[in-house]
Amino acid sequence: MTGQPVFAIPVAGSVRRVEQRLSKAVDVAMLVGLGWDLDTQVFTPDPAHRLLGYRVCSVLGCGSEAWCRDGLCGGCSTRRSAAPGEPLAAFLAAGMGQRRRPGQRLCKVCRVPGAQRPAAANGLCRSCDHLRAVRGQGVAGFIGGDHRYGPAAPRPTIGTCAVVSCGRLVDRLARGLCGAHDQAWRKAGGPELAAFCSTSSPRRGDRQGRVVLRGLPERVIAELLLGVQACLGEGRRIMPTDLRAVVDHLREHQAGAVADLDTAGLPPAVRHLVHFTADRARLTCSDLASEYGKDVWDLRLWGWKGRMSFVGGGALHRNGRIPAPGIHQSWLKEAAKSWAGDTLTSTAPATVRTVLTAVGLFSEHLDRRPDHGEQPDELDRVDVEAFLARLAHLQAAGRLSPYSRAQAVDTLARFLRDARAMGLTRPGAPLAGLPDQIAIRTRDRSRRQHCREDDTGRALPQQVLTQLLDQDNLDALQALAGPGWRAAVELLAGVGRRPSELCGLRFDCLDYDEPAGADGPGHRSPVLVHDMPKVGKIGCRLPIHDREAAIITAQQARVRTAFPDTAQDALVLFPRVLKNLDGTKPVTASGLALAIRGWVDGLANLDSDGHAADGAPVPFPRERVFPYAFRHTYAQRHADAGTPVDTLKELLGHDTVRTTLGYYRVTAKRKREAADRMGPLQMDARGSQVRPRLRALTDSEALREQVGQVAVPYGICTEPTNVAAGGHSCPFRHRCTGCEYFRTDPSYTPELRGYLAQLLADRERLAVAVPALADWARRDAAPSEEEIDAVRRLLRANDEVITGLDDDDRAAVQAAITTIRTQRAQLDVSFPAELAGVVRQNPPVFFPTIELAATAQVDHG
Secondary structure, rough: OOOOOOOOOOOOOOOOOOHHHHHHHEEHHHHHHHHHOOOOEEEOOOOOOOOOOOEEOOOOOOOOOOOOOOOHHHHHHHHHHHHOOOOOOHHHHHOOOOOOOOOOOEEEEEEEOOEEEEEEOOOOOHHHHHHHHHOOOOHHHHOOOOOOOOOOOOOOOOOOOOOOOOOOOOOOOOOOOOOHHHHHHHHOOOOHHHHHHHHHOOOOOOOOEEOOOOOOOOHHHHHHHHHHHHHHHHOOOHHHHHHHHHHHHHHHHHHOOOHHHOOOOOHHHHHHHHHHHHHHHHHHHHHHHOOOOEEEEEEEHHHHOOOEEEOOOOOOOOOOOOEEOOOOHHHHHHHHHHHHHHHOOOOOHHHHHHHHHHHHHHHHOOOOOOOOOOOHHHHOHHHHHHHHHHHHHHHOOOOOOOOHHHHHHHHHHHHHHHHHHHHOOOOOOOOOOOOOOOOOOOOOOOOOOOOOOOOOOOOOOHHHHHHHOOOHEEEEEHHHHOOOHHHHHHHHHHHOHHHHHHOOEEEOOOEEOEEEEEEOOOOEEEEEEEEEEEOOOOEEEEEEHHHHHHHHHHHHHHHHOOOOOOOOOOEOOEEOOOOOOOOOOOOOHHHHHHOOOOHHOOOOOOEEEEEOOOOOOEEEEHHOOOHHHHHHHHHHHHHOOOOHHHHHHHOOOOHHHHHOOOOOOOOOOHHHHHHHHHHHHHHHHOOOOOOOOOOOOOHHHHHHHHOOOOOEEEEEOHHHHHOOOOOOOOOOOOOHHHHHOEEEEEHHHHHHHHHHHHHHHHHHHHHHOHHHHOHHHHHHHHOHHHHHHHHHHHHHHHHHHHHOOOHHHHHHHHHHHHHHHHHHHHHHOOOHHHHHOOOOOOOOOOOOOHHHHHHHHHHHO
């Protein structure tokens, strides 16, 4: 549990607030369970721990850390090199021997509480061994007594070593040092004893995983323990040797905090541990109030990753041709900090950075004033107009893209609007005195550039997608990044989820729907269960194919094999490789993007569906293959198949149809080619082709034809009155299948088949309802045989015209049908709703409530 004192004594009331925060943040109970001793301030982790563990020397009875390749510690490896002919098994079984056993041995006489001294020669302390030699006794006679002298008596202990990190027993009174440190002091030339005792590390011969923190400042100890705790929480490996090196370096330099330590010359692993520990300690001691006073914010305090600078850095233009400016004026910087701090609680940092970049551009412009813009009450509308003119100049000079210019204006307008709504212009606030003229008006905003009509969008052509999902190319991805990334790419192409949603899939994301039929449960249909954090939806169920279900099942088996001890409900489907020993941390969308980029760049060939003048295939731009392109391809594939746009909106998890329409498009060239291909196949209500063997229309003829028709259910209408009314004024009450102005083609075959099924079902249903209807009502409501025959005739004509084509023409027509249906799916959102599915006469009563009320009034009149 947290909140307990980290040190052997309670934290005093005079400890600074920083030390109190560090002490409260350390989970003492957890660290004690891992080997932290509150009394001795020694950390001794278990050698078998998955993150703190280490190899133990294979020599019997040694127990020291084994960092040599042969599985031996340094001392045992040195001893073995002195006897190279001895077999390794025999060397390991021989053990350490009495003289080489690690640890401090006690005198055979002075070993009782209060009378403990370290053994020197013959297993006796220096005093006992000297007295034994003066008496001329053997070791056994000295210990047990002989005919001249009685048994030896224990001598009072001298104490522990004066080196604060040591804790070993002293064997002589001269300097109060243990034998090892006394030798080290003399080898160092006899430096000042106090400085030597405060900076010396523990005895290096004892390497049994022990890390002695005793003697360090309390704040440093708390920071180190917090660093160990953070490493374990994030799944980072931490070696006792690296932690010991950090402690020795801190003790040698007498640093008061880990952040004060100079890491120059340290090994990379030790230097990384120092920086990691200092960063986590700084994060623990920080809060939002203290962060507001800095010019570079740590976004982890708001729950995000990364940093945010108010003094510039980065690049505004995507090509880096203009650096993102900082905010120079103090009043504007304080306002930007207030706005950013409030916005970061609910908005991603990328959006906030975009707004701050626009504010930085405005600040850079104000810096050109004689007063450098330090007086907000001196600003005027002229400053805004000059700023807009400067953005236009930057765009003309090629230093700012048109999109970036429009974005800068819009985001600055948002900042000024939000700042006033937050009350930042009130007296005493950062923007106090800012004139109302400092605002972006509607006419100040430039129109954003939209994609050209011939732009192909971000969806991948089917030929490119087929090449990417080729078995050989997928094998190359697996060899490069592993089977997990291969499964992620295959699943991304199949289900069209956002990259972050795919990466965050849970282990149990695969479910099945079992629709119950008349004969019991039907076929089990696989469903992908996932969340959509971007739109605030959880537990979404997406129908998928058996192919994607097989990919998920295989990935689940790999994850279960890799992490057999983790509970299934805690696992993720795509666990990351590093710092994830229990399989609970998913891969990131950026990692998926890097894997796809490395894979695509390494492919030998990736061709588009076009050809050069010499017939050679045109290479496909590899930069167009990125994770989100698979989502656009998924949308385009559904649109080509005729999926209604409102259904596709739900599949993609969009809030509005407008967003869905931006995910796929049909270019003007494809529309024109499809229209020219389908023109000769167009037929009238009798099933006769209207213009067989028609040449390709000119631009003016195609435009005139489009103007002279209007979309109706299952085809188009050319009746002038109805065309002028946009399909709302049919003089024949929408009896399209019997009207000479009606036109249809094979692209409407699915709708005509559905309409025929509806007619037949209505006929059967009304036949059963005879007792409930009068004869005239039943005749008016029931579909006529002539209407059913007309629909069947159109379907038969569509099938015959397709069957009569050769293979090449049939393939071209099918491609044209796909294009036409995709375009039609985009028109569904604006098609008259009252005409959808209506080709027969409307019911005679349009307002039954009013009609009944009028009838009742007449009856009672």
